Amino acid sequence: MTAAFAFTWLGMVLAISFLEAPLKFRAPDVTLRIGLGIGRLVFAALNRIEVLLAVAIWVTLLIGPRSPASLAAAGAVVLVLLLQLAAVRPALTRRSDRVLAGEEGPRSRAHLVYVGLEVVKVVTLVALGASALAGA
Template sequence: MFALVLLTMLPFIWFGMVVAISFIETPLKFRAPGMTHALGVGIGRIVFKVLNSVEAVVAAVILLTWILQPALVSPPAGLLLGLAMAALALQVLVLRPSMAKRTKALSETALKHDGGTAVRAKVGTNTHIAYITSEALKVLALPVAGILVVLAVAAR
């Protein structure tokens, strides 16, 4: 029963974290009075490092629960959970490290700036666009996977 709770609850919690940070907090941060692009990027570096760490723990618990109770995860739900986990792995292992040099340089310029000018966020690289796309993939896959787990269990 506990496995069922984890497999239905965690995809929705993970989904909520990604939506809250990536699609609500991040764009709004750049509209704050006095927020510079460099300062926003510096904050983003910290926030996304922590977000990805928490996501990795959630993904590991989902994977462990799935391994221990494979009958609870239908093939379509498993595919979607696997896609979300692959998107996270891509972000952590490839995309964030690739963006790190540029974002570090931008965040360091925040120390030299007076903070008097608010700026809009700018998507600067193809890597950043790939990161946003991988976030969108998780946002699509996770709630559907959670729903499919519930439906598969309800049908038994």
């Protein structure tokens, strides 16, 4: 089950963060304000589901077979998610609040940090899923 949860989470991150998020701004008539509004809704939903998947992964690891590699990868992916939720998302929310209020300003570096953490999350979820499948 750990692998199933990890790969489900991986698919959601790939589909939303690396496909939906950049493509929505290329759609006709999607302004920055509209794109940000959609993004906030989508990422809030994704983050809630990520928390549920993280809990599900830890439950399966605690009650079932686990390896040091799986435990390390699960710990790493939860750490990345916590960094995103506690450190980066608040900065992104403040920035999008200002843009949605009509304010203009420099681009946020927090977005690049979030994307970098998403890349780390993808690699970690692949490692977690693979180690869970291998039983290593």
